[in-house]
Amino acid sequence: MKKEWFTISVYSENNVGLLNRISGIFLKRHINIESLNVSKSEIDNVSKFTIVVYTTEKWVRNIVGQIEKQIEVIKAFYHTDDETIYQESALFKIASNLLFDERQIQNIIKESNSQIVTVSREFFILAKSGRRYEIDEMYEQFKPFGIMQFVRSGRISVTKDEMQISTLLKEFQHN
């Protein structure tokens, strides 16, 4: 079975040990987490994990089954890239003098659709949201001029299909 990129979405209670429990499921199977993001979700007091893995569908199905049976997990899904809208965010810290010395820098900023978050005498910060390849491209363009700091977030994604978490929660409460 061929390996591909999958986005796992986990809706859960906000519990202190759950991240450990979930990451252990990957560890046990020697599967690397490519990116991880935890945030609140559209439902009050429900957290959402967005986990990206590169593996086979057999394994992702197995993992989602194991995640879903954790007590505090409400529901877990996996999706291929086609089934989701997804983005990552990145911050670039670049020396301010380049802004004036290198004409090319201003072009990159314009073309990349990134925003200047702040400018000081020493540096300025650029924020960019988009697909990973767009951020990678921008990184490559800045690299020759020198990047003082760079950070990229984990993937965040929403599905094209509806996720019926509220309905599920009502069912759970009813039982």
Add this chain to the structure above:
Amino acid sequence: METLKEQKTAQKTKKSIKISGAEAIIHCLLAEGVDLLYGYPGGAIMPVYDELYKFQDKLTHILTRHEQGAAHAAQGYARVSGRVGVAMATSGPGATNLVTGLADAQIDSTPLVCITGQVTRELLGSDAFQETDIIGISTPVTKWNYQVTKASEIPEIMAKAFYIAKSGRPGPVLVDITKNAQFDELDFSYTPCTGVRSYKPAPTPDIESLKQAADLINSAKKPFIVWGQGVILGKAEQELKELVEKAGIPAAWTIMGASALDSEHPLNVGMVGMHGNYGPNLLTNQCDVLIAIGMRFDDRVTGRLEDYATQAKVIHFEIDPAEVNKNVHADVAVLGNSKETLGLILPMINSKSHESWHNIFKEKYQIEYDTVIKNDIHPTKEGLTMGEVIEEINLASDQKAVIVTDVGQHQMIGCRYAKFKESKSNITSGGLGTMGFALPAAIGAKMGAMDREVVAIIGDGGYQMTIQELGVIFQHNIPVKIVVLNNDHLGMVRQWQELFFDRRYASTVMTNPDFVKIAEGYHIESKRVSERKDLKSTIQYMMASKNPFFLEVKVEKEDNVFPMIPSGAAVSEIRLK
């Protein structure tokens, strides 16, 4: 639903009282019907032990000689009684010593609640004396765990712990309680947990899949049932029997499923797996419909997966959705509690018999009997065999004893030849293969079924891993029968070395102490048998005893267990010698 709500409100309005966290823990245990627990005291759990002292008329605490013994004893108790086993330990090493038991209970789905003391809230993370991150350590081997740092959390968490441990697919739960939470006071009132909003214990059976399964069963020419512990955990023994009889299907069991159906039921064709019976393994790859009930296609059952029952349509009755399609693809998955799903499918099943198909199992049994079984249980050679010991225990106990086995050759022989009339009679460490399991588990098993005979069958290796629990048997006069099958080797590893490592017996030869003298040191009546002429009478004598009894049987040193599916081979490649 309405009555449940009323109950809840009634309980909630009960007047609460102000007590310490430690006392609250005792009240929670009592509210859950616990009257027995195993454990070992230490600094961080002392407030709870102080309360145990005050409540000793209501709650019996058994001091094991090692925390691992406490966990296994609680497992033995749970497995035989169907209730939640409880073990308690202090922080640090006390807690880490429970881990093997937790892992064993996790893989064998045994309901346990383990309570550990923890350093006080302010000291967490400071590398305090006997501080260990038992939540982090136990996470992969527990169904659920939780660290209580406030006394007020105790009633809700304890209620949740018991609910989670016993509901759905059971498993171990660990509650770690900081010392301040044991000392501090709370307004105590207890409401049993009836649900957790993110947790669905058992899926609701789906009628469509039941119909598909029934169609497959009804049209099958060579159907074959393999059941596992899910039948016992779901209390579905009667439903299994009815299904087997109505549909006339030969049925085999995994090691964890043993005793759910009478060993001598005509359609019980034996054990599957690495050292299971010849017919059921071989014919797994000839059946047309494989009906798996409450089992998880462990590698010791399936052998090489790519060649496991590929010709068959597979129906999987299973409570845990994560087990479906995990190892073996299910053509039809019937999700739900086994009692419920089997009960629902029974009316859809046509009465049938599959005589000629069943006859093939009988033929294969005859082949196995002639080449293996006869020599195991009625040997003509001089040395004693493990098989004949088990057979004598069958005879002396009228097949009514609970048989607790450890891990290794004696376990395989024990499970192959022990006969059962009653469910929950085969207690063994199936999934984890924990040497040292049997002696403490037998203590728990006996205390969970005081009206039954409990016989622990242990190898000389595993026995010495938890031998200190003889102290518990002695102190509390727990009338378990301990049979050590001594071949002066780590027999199963030695067998593998013989077969697959050119007889290089690396670290498998044991120079053993005088086991009889050790047992006598604990004032346990003991005997040793080295010759066949003494075997029957000594086992009869042992079984007639009302007290704890230790029997060492010197068996042949280099016997092997057959049949055998070599590691990585297909079930159909099972070897008879």
